[in-house]
Amino acid sequence: MIRPDYLLFDRTSQAIINNFPKKAVQRMLDFDHVAGRELPSVACIVYPSSVGLEKFFFGSAEILIPVVKTIAEATDQFPDADVFIDFASYRSAYYSAREALENEHIRTVVIIAEGIAERRTRELIKLAHDRDKWLIGPSTVGGVSAGAFRIGDSGGAMECMIASQLHRPGHVGLVTKSGGLSSECYNLIANHTDGIFEGIAIGGDLYPGSSFADHLSRMNRNPEIKMLVCLGEVGGSGEYEIIEAIKDGRITKPVVAWVTGSCASLFTTEVQFGHAGAKSGVESESSQAKNAAMKAAGVIVPHSFDDFGDRIKEVFDELKAEGNIPDVVDIAPHELPEEFAKMTKAGKVRRASSIVCTISDDRGEEATYNKIPISQFVSESKGIGSVIGHLWFKKELPAEISGFIEKVLVLTADHGPAVSGAHNAIVTARAGKDLISSLVSGLLTIGPRFGGALDEAAQYFADALDRGISPEVFIKEMKDKGIPIPGIGHRIKSTKNPDTRVTLVKEYAAKHFKKTPTLNYALQVEQLTTAKKSNLILNVDGVIAACFVDILRYSGVFTPAEANEYIEIGILNGLFALGRSIGLIGHILDQKRLKQGLYRHAWDDIAYI
Ligand code: ACO
Numbered sequence: 331m332i333r334p335d336y337l338l339f340d341r342t343s344q345a346i347i348n349n350f351p352k353k354a355v356q357r358m359l360d361f362d363h364v365a366g367r368e369l370p371s372v373a374c375i376v377y378p379s380s381v382g383l384e385k386f387f388f389g390s391a392e393i394l395i396p397v398v399k400t401i402a403e404a405t406d407q408f409p410d411a412d413v414f415i416d417f418a419s420y421r422s423a424y425y426s427a428r429e430a431l432e433n434e435h436i437r438t439v440v441i442i443a444e445g446i447a448e449r450r451t452r453e454l455i456k457l458a459h460d461r462d463k464w465l466i467g468p469s470t471v472g473g474v475s476a477g478a479f480r481i482g483d484s485g486g487a488m489e490c491m492i493a494s495q496l497h498r499p500g501h502v503g504l505v506t507k508s509g510g511l512s513s514e515c516y517n518l519i520a521n522h523t524d525g526i527f528e529g530i531a532i533g534g535d536l537y538p539g540s541s542f543a544d545h546l547s548r549m550n551r552n553p554e555i556k557m558l559v560c561l562g563e564v565g566g567s568g569e570y571e572i573i574e575a576i577k578d579g580r581i582t583k584p585v586v587a588w589v590t591g592s593c594a595s596l597f598t599t600e601v602q603f604g605h606a607g608a609k610s611g612v613e614s615e616s617s618q619a620k621n622a623a624m625k626a627a628g629v630i631v632p633h634s635f636d637d638f639g640d641r642i643k644e645v646f647d648e649l650k651a652e653g654n655i656p657d658v659v660d661i662a663p664h665e666l667p668e669e670f671a672k673m674t675k676a677g678k679v680r681r682a683s684s685i686v687c688t689i690s691d692d693r694g695e696e697a698t699y700n701k702i703p704i705s706q707f708v709s710e711s712k713g714i715g716s717v718i719g720h721l722w723f724k725k726e727l728p729a730e731i732s733g734f735i736e737k738v739l740v741l742t743a744d745h746g747p748a749v750s751g752a753h754n755a756i757v758t759a760r761a762g763k764d765l766i767s768s769l770v771s772g773l774l775t776i777g778p779r780f781g782g783a784l785d786e787a788a789q790y791f792a793d794a795l796d797r798g799i800s801p802e803v804f805i806k807e808m809k810d811k812g813i814p815i816p817g818i819g820h821r822i823k824s825t826k827n828p829d830t831r832v833t834l835v836k837e838y839a840a841k842h843f844k845k846t847p848t849l850n851y852a853l854q855v856e857q858l859t860t861a862k863k864s865n866l867i868l869n870v871d872g873v874i875a876a877c878f879v880d881i882l883r884y885s886g887v888f889t890p891a892e893a894n895e896y897i898e899i900g901i902l903n904g905l906f907a908l909g910r911s912i913g914l915i916g917h918i919l920d921q922k923r924l925k926q927g928l929y930r931h932a933w934d935d936i937a938y939i
């Protein structure tokens with residue numbers, strides 16, 4: 331799209347953003363919405379480490395903005411995007427700005443960074459000049475074309491932009507050095523005229539990429555702009571170039587200008603204000619000298635910033651009275667949807683949540699487990715048993731219970747490569763699958779026959795006890811139902827080859843628990859089943875389950891309702907799954923370390939019937 335030479339931006343202008351200033355991009359798009367633009371003002375973002383598509387709001391809708399690797403890719407994909415807004419740091423902005431200036435599609439380059447070496451900036455200025463490009467900045471917020479295009483964060487908060495009538499064009503052209511004061515001027519001009527058509531902050535460096543005179547004479551050629559306003563500052567000689575431009579006829583429209591920093595003369599020493607270029611010292615660069623020189627050249631110069639607005643108004647009213655300024659079409663700004671997070675924080679909206687969580691929270695500075703910061707678990711040397719207590723039971727468990735949990739994790743961590751879970755994890759790892767897939771494959775074997783009999787064991791033993799039936803009756807009932815008693819029986823362990831893990835759990839319970847009625851009951855069942863067959867022992871699942879029912883019911887830590895709820899919900903298979911994950915991961919790593927190839931089961935180990 332070819333625009334007149336005096337027009338850098340219009341309602342169809344699109345920018346390529348360098349670096350990833352997510353908030354600034356969103357603010358540009360918010361301005362687009364408020365101004366009623368149809369095309370987003372951001373075409374794409376150049377950010378090599380996050381290539382893809384990035385979600386942004388355009389009004390209340392969500393849009394995807396491409397993120398590409400290089401400037402060349404950006405202009406290949408978006409050849410009409412002729413504005414390059416460079417948010418790179420002062421260390422790298424020179425290189426990206428240079429590349430953008432050398433790119434045939436880019437017409438205007440804006441450099442936001444402050445602190446670029448002046449020698450580098452001067453190279454960029456020359457390059458821009460040689461290639462007939464516009465360079466705005468460095469050290470600038472950019473500028474605004476009212477109702478058309480916003481550069482990055484220019485104009486401040488959206489409320490201020492709307493109050494300053496930036497959502498629709500007026501008839502005043504503004505050039506400032508300072509970005510902050512440009513917002514102040516937008517407001518001042520809106521209060522004293524019909525608002526700005528375009529405002530540019532050339533930036534606070536000693537060598538701005540484009541000067542007051544460059545922009546004022548460009549705006550002078552714009553028939554929509556009827557008067558010019560300029561806010562300079564102490565230091566530099568840009569204001570004298572305005573005088574030159576007036577003298578040689580590049581600026582013919584009325585100019586109202588003020589140079590800030592008049593207080594510098596009150597200091598006995600040189601004064602450096604915020605900007606690199608705002609330095610007092612040279613008399614001709616003082617606010618007083620520059621204001622006087624501009625006044626002598628026909629610029630309307632107020633007495634101070636206080637009557638800057640009044641002078642602007644006088645000129646505007648005069649032009650209006652002469653019929654030189656048409657009425658603006660007062661377009662209402664499109665309402666910007668409120669941020670949901672902001673409204674929620676302010677208590678202005680409510681929404682039924684989809685998920686409830688009572689065990690942890692990561693919204694604050696530090697995530698918590700059951701309201702306790704994670705660091706406290708570390709500083710108080712709480713073990714994994716305590717963490718499980720808080721995350722599973724929402725309680726600080728006494729040492730004997732958290733100790734029990736830790737013992738269970740140790741005892742169930744692994745039982746060699748032959749057991750179902752390890753075997754599956756090994757086969758999966760050897761099929762080339764990653765650690766998590768292999769782990770999940772192993773975990774999925776945990777169930778009623780292998781490692782996952784704890785919950786049902788707890789439920790059956792607790793129920794039998796509650797009903798007061800004898801172990802004999804219980805065994806008969808289960809046999810009649812055709813259900814193997816969960817927690818009883820083992821493939822290789824028996825009375826002759828006892829399971830040490832079971833012995834250790836029993837010993838722990840005997841030493842630490844107040845009462846063990848459920849364990850005692852399970853052992854009575856075992857007496858009867860092992861009398862029939864020596865491998866029908868109380869197995870590791872069964873002994874852990876029975877002990878945990880005793881913890882839940884008789885430790886005094888849980889209410890009867892809580893105890894029953896946990897038995898009913900089924901929490902204990904989690905203990906085996908957690909413990910066994912340690913061993914499964916070990917087996918997976920072992921296979922990967924050993925570079926084991928694809929597993930194929932031996933034919934001679936399969937009965938082909
Ligand atoms: N309750 C009652 N009788 C049983 C039980 C049991 N839990 N387990 C086996 N039997 C009986 C069978 O009915 C069968 O009797 P029969 O000879 O009169 O027909 C006999 O014992 C052998 O049965 P199998 O199924 O061949 O026994 P196996 O040794 O293969 O079973 C297993 C081992 C799967 C663990 C089995 O005992 C069982 O299902 N137990 C319940 C589930 C359980 O606790 N699993 C966890 C084991 S520990 C772990 O995986 C970490």
Ligand code: LMR
Pocket residue numbers: 744745749750781821822870
């Ligand atoms: C285990 O802990 O994995 C074993 O008790 C199961 C088995 O089959 O040996």
